[in-house]
Amino acid sequence: MRSASLPHRMTLLVLREANQPVKQIQVSKPFVIAVPIAALLSISGLIISLQMQSGHTISRLEDTLRLQNLKFEAIVTDKNEAIERLQSQVITLSGQSKELMDRMERVSELEAELQSFIDKYGSKGDAGKLSSLSSLSWDESLGRGGEFIAVHDQEIEELAQETSDDFLEISAMLDEIEKNVPTTLQKAKQTQYSISGTPSEWPTLSTRLTSNFGYRTDPFTGKAAFHAGIDISGKIGDPVYAAAAGKIIAAESNRSRGKYIIIQHPNGLQSWYMHLSEIKVSEGDAVKKGQTIAKLGNSGRSTGPHLHFEIVKGDKKVNPLSYLQ
Ligand SMILES: [Zn+2]
Known part of the structure; x- marks a missing residue:
């Protein structure tokens, strides 16, 4: 390209292959200046627009990543909180379980006391029933197995909650048992004592x-x-006391015995009380x-003043001293 003779026009020479003629193109000077400028401008525009686009894309990606990060953080926080809740529930449960064990031990001692009492005084049938109740047990060392089924966190939480409720229920039951067993034992002793047929x-x-x-x-006749x-x-x-529990079968008087009482005891023995000054029971009374x-x-x-006291076994009078304490 070179300058032409005309001031406002320029000639472009297009050189092709050696055997072909040179081609001349006349163009105006402003056009020659405008075209590169326009090209420059459009390239710059393209670059700027590309830069802006990539900027947007990057910031969108950054936003997305930030959101995902936040979500992950939230999930991790939730998990951590769940783990902490579980841990604290497990700690509470283990504390309660320790307490329950101590109280079970106490109840077990009371039961043993009741057991030995029943063994001593009760019928063999009842004692057998009690011992079979307390001998119920299980052993973890024996065969165990089954399919593994994964458990969801929420299920564990529910299980922990249920276990906690169960513990409360057991604890209430134990309260009741612990309160009742000594009373029952006392009553059993009293009942045993009061219904005992032995004078x-x-x-x-x-x-x-x-x-x-x-x-x-x-003392009256001087004879044997x-x-x-x-x-x-x-x-x-x-006071004159009943030597054992029983039923009054006579509360009357005659010339020889004076005022007298006969008690029929459950095991077949009778106790007789004579020369009384006052009778405080009636025939048919349970004492x-x-x-x-x-x-x-x-x-x-x-x-x-004296009490004549007899014990009658079947229809035979026996020595009262072999029965009395
Ligand atoms: Zn006598």
Whole structure:
């Protein structure tokens, strides 16, 4: 390209292959200047627009990444919180379980006490039932297995909650048992004592014997006679106690016995109380062991205030001292 003679026009020479003619193109000078400028401008525009586009894309990508990051952080926080909740629940449960174990131990001691009481006094049938109840057990060392099924966090939380509820329920049950067992034991002892058919309770305050069971000289006739019971001295009005639980089958008086009471005991024995000053029970009454049934006296064939006490086994009079404590 070179300048032409005309001031406002320029000639472009297009050189092609050697054997071909040179081609001349006349163009105006402003056009020659405008074209490169326009090209320059459009290239710059393209570059700027590309830069802007890539800028947008990058910032969109950055936004997306930031959002994803936030989501991940939220998930991780949730997981951490869930783990912390589980851990604290497990800690609480283990504490409760420790407490329950201690209380189970106490209940177990009470049960053992009840068991030994029943073994001592109760029927063998009942004792068998109790021991079979307390011998229920399981052993982790024996065969165990099954399919592995993964558990979701939420299920574990629910399980922990349920376990916690169960513990509360067990704890309440134990409260009740712990409260009841000593009372039951006490009642059982009292019941055993009061329904015991063996006349073993000493029937008066005084323990001074004035006449023993067996042959003696009769205080009225001076002749040999059989004394079918024991005479215990005392003061008129002293309480007379039932030697064992039973039913009053006689509460009356005659010339020889004076005011007298006969108690029929559940195991077939009878206890007889004579020469009373006052009778406090009626025929048909149920009495407990140790209950006051009368006042000591001097009624009937008696030389002074005393209680004549007999025990009858079947239809045979036996020595009361072999029964009394
Ligand atoms: Zn007598």
